[in-house]
Amino acid sequence: xxxxxxxxxxxxxxxxxxxxxxxxxxxxPAGILIVAALYGGLVLAPPDYQQGDGYRxxxxxxxxxxxxxxxxxxxxxxxxxxxxWRMKVAHAVAASCAPIGASFTVAALATGSLWGRPMWGTYxxxxxxxxxxxxxxxxxxxxMGLRSAMDDxxxxxRVSAVLAIVGVVNVPIIHYSVTWWNSLxxxxxxxxxxxxxxxxxxxxxxLMMLAGFxxxxxxxxxxxxxxxxxxxxxAASWIREAVGS
Amino acid sequence: xxxxNMGGYARYVWPSYAIVLAVVVLNIxxxxxxxxxxxxxxxxxxxxxxxxx
Amino acid sequence: xxxxTSAVEHSHTPSSAAFGGRTVRASAWEAARLILARDLRxxxxxxxxxxxxxxxxxxxxxxxxxxxxxxxxxxxEIAPGALWVAALLASLLALEFLFRDDAYDGTLEQxxxxxxxxxxxxxxxxxxxxxLTGVPxxxxxxxxxxxxxxxxxxxxxxxxxxxxxxxALSLLGAxxxxxxxxxxxxxxxxxxxxxxxxxxxLIFGARATELAIKGSDFAAPLYLxxxxxxxxxxxxxxxxxxxxxxxxx
Numbered sequence: 001x002x003x004x005x006x007x008x009x010x011x012x013x014x015x016x017x018x019x020x021x022x023x024x025x026x027x028x029p030a031g032i033l034i035v036a037a038l039y040g041g042l043v044l045a046p047p048d049y050q051q052g053d054g055y056r057x058x059x060x061x062x063x064x065x066x067x068x069x070x071x072x073x074x075x076x077x078x079x080x081x082x083x084x085w086r087m088k089v090a091h092a093v094a095a096s097c098a099p100i101g102a103s104f105t106v107a108a109l110a111t112g113s114l115w116g117r118p119m120w121g122t123y124x125x126x127x128x129x130x131x132x133x134x135x136x137x138x139x140x141x142x143x144m145g146l147r148s149a150m151d152d153x154x155x156x157x158r159v160s161a162v163l164a165i166v167g168v169v170n171v172p173i174i175h176y177s178v179t180w181w182n183s184l185x186x187x188x189x190x191x192x193x194x195x196x197x198x199x200x201x202x203x204x205x206x207l208m209m210l211a212g213f214x215x216x217x218x219x220x221x222x223x224x225x226x227x228x229x230x231x232x233x234x235a236a237s238w239i240r241e242a243v244g245s
Numbered sequence: 246x247x248x249x250n251m252g253g254y255a256r257y258v259w260p261s262y263a264i265v266l267a268v269v270v271l272n273i274x275x276x277x278x279x280x281x282x283x284x285x286x287x288x289x290x291x292x293x294x295x296x297x298x
Numbered sequence: 299x300x301x302x303t304s305a306v307e308h309s310h311t312p313s314s315a316a317f318g319g320r321t322v323r324a325s326a327w328e329a330a331r332l333i334l335a336r337d338l339r340x341x342x343x344x345x346x347x348x349x350x351x352x353x354x355x356x357x358x359x360x361x362x363x364x365x366x367x368x369x370x371x372x373x374x375e376i377a378p379g380a381l382w383v384a385a386l387l388a389s390l391l392a393l394e395f396l397f398r399d400d401a402y403d404g405t406l407e408q409x410x411x412x413x414x415x416x417x418x419x420x421x422x423x424x425x426x427x428x429x430l431t432g433v434p435x436x437x438x439x440x441x442x443x444x445x446x447x448x449x450x451x452x453x454x455x456x457x458x459x460x461x462x463x464x465x466a467l468s469l470l471g472a473x474x475x476x477x478x479x480x481x482x483x484x485x486x487x488x489x490x491x492x493x494x495x496x497x498x499x500l501i502f503g504a505r506a507t508e509l510a511i512k513g514s515d516f517a518a519p520l521y522l523x524x525x526x527x528x529x530x531x532x533x534x535x536x537x538x539x540x541x542x543x544x545x546x547x
Contacts, residue, residue, distance in 0.1 A: 057261045118254055141490065159545065162477060184505070224279055227279045
C-alpha cells in the first residue's frame with residue numbers, strides 16, 4: 001500500500017494535478033497565519049526590556065533565517081531521493097527550492113543587518129550567524145550557477161544533486177568552523193542577535209510566523225514544481241489535457 | 246503614531262518588514278511567471294510535435 | 299575491450315597490462331601506483347603547469363604589502379590570512395588541470411569502464427595533483443611568510459599547515475572539478491563552488507599558521523585540519539566519482 005503511494009509520486013501527471021489541487025490548501029492558511037502573526041507581533045506583543053520596539057524585527061528575521069536553512073535541507077533531501085531512486089519529480093522539487101531559499105537568505109541577511117545597526121552600531125558584523133548565512137547564500141548561488149551551466153536537464157539534475165548533498169554535509173561543518181572562528185576573536189562588547197527572553201505574547205506570534213512561512217514555502221514550491229515537472233517531460237500526451245490549449 | 250514610530254526604531258523595523266514583504270511578493274510573482282512560461286513552452290513543444298507527425 | 303596505445307603522451311590504462319598477448323588484471327594498488335606515476339610523469343613534461351601556480355602564489359602574496367603597508371610588523375599580523383588566500387587562489391587555478399586533459403581524450407572514460415574502482419583511481423589522481431601543487435606551495439610558503447615578516451621559527455608550522463590544508467583543498471576541489479567537467483570555461487564556477495566548502499579549511503589552516511607565526515602551540519587547529527583531510531580522503535573521491543560518472547553518461 002505504502003509502495004503504491006510512493007510510486008504515484010513518481011508519476012509526473014499525477015504530481016502535476018496534485019500540486020495544483022494542493023496549492024490553495026497551503027496558500028490560504030499561510031496567509032491567515034502570517035497576517036495574524038503580524039498583528040500579534042506588531043500590535044499585541046509588548047516592547048522588550050532591552051531592545052524596545054526594535055526587537056520586532058525578529059518576526060521577519062527569524063522566519064527568513066529559518067526558511068534559508070530549511071529550504072536547503074529540503075532541496076538536498078529531494079535531490080538525494082532523485083539521485084538514488086532516479087525520480088525526475090524529486091529533482092523537480094530540488095530545482096524548485098533553490099530560488100526560494102536564495103531569496104530568503106538575502107532577506108535574512110538584510111534584516112539581520114538592519115537589526116544589527118541599532119543593536120551593535122554597525123550594519124555588518126562578522127558574527128557566526130550572519131557569516132554562516134552569507135556562506136549559505138554562496139552555496140545557493142553555486143547550486144543555481146551549476147544548474148544553469150549544464151545544457152542537458154537530466155545531467156543538470158544529477159550533477160547539482162551531488163553538489164547539494166556535498167553542500168548539506170558541509171553546512172554543519174561550516175557553521176561549527178565559523179562559530180569557533182568568531183569565538184576566537186570576540187569583540188569586547190558584542191550584543192548578539194539573541195532573541196529577548198520571551199513571554200508567550202511574544203513567542204506565539206513568532207511560532208505562527210514560522211509556521212505561516214513554512215506553509216508559504218509549500219505553496220510556492222508546489223507552484224514551481226508544476227513548471228519544473230513540465231520541463232522534464234517531452235511532448236507527453238497528458239500535457240495537452242492537463243495544460244489545455 | 247507611536248506604532249509607526251516603533252519606539253524610535255522605525256527606520257530599521259519598517260524597512261525590514263518591507264524587504265521581507267518584497268521577497269514574499271517576488272516569490273509569488275516568480276513562481277507564477279515560471280509556471281506560465283513552462284506551460285507555454287510545453288504547449289509549443291506539443292504543437293511542433295503535432296506538425297511533425 | 300582492447301586497450302589502444304594512443305599518441306605519445308599516454309601510457310596504458312591501468313586495468314590490464316598485456317604480457318605477450320594475455321591481459322592481466324592489475325590490483326587496486328597497482329592501478330593507483332600506475333596512475334600516480336603517469337600523472338607525475340605527464341606533469342613533468344609540461345612543467346609550466348607546476349610552475350604557474352607557484353608564480354601566481356608569489357605574485358598574490360606580493361600584492362598584500364603593496365596594497366596595505368611595507369611595514370613588516372604590521373604585515374606579520376595579516377601574514378597568515380594573506381598566505382592562505384594566496385594559497386587558496388593558486389590551488390583553485392591549478393584545479394582546472396586535474397581532470398581536463400583526461401576528460402578531453404577519453405582517458406577518464408576508460409577509467410570508469412576499466413572495472414577498477416573509479417573512486418580509488420580518482421583518489422590516486424587527486425594525490426598526484428596534491429604532490430604537484432600543494433606540496434610545492436607548502437615548501438614555498440615559508441619564503442612568502444618571511445617576506446611578510448614571519449620569523450624563521452615558524453617554518454615547521456607554516457609548511458605543515460599549508461601542506462595539510464592544500465591536501466584537503468585538492469580533495470574538495472576534485473569534487474568541484476568533477477562536477478564542472480562538462481562546462482566550458484569552468485574556472486570561475488569551479489571557484490564559486492569550491493570556496494564556500496573550503497571555508498572550514500581556511501579558518502583552521504589560517505589559525506594554525508597564525509599560532510605558528512606567534513610562536514604558540516599550533517597543534518589543536520593542525521589536528522582539526524588533519525581531521526578534515528582524513529574526512530576528505532574518505533568522502534571526496536566518492537562524490538567526485540559520482541559526478542564523473544554522471545558527466546560521462
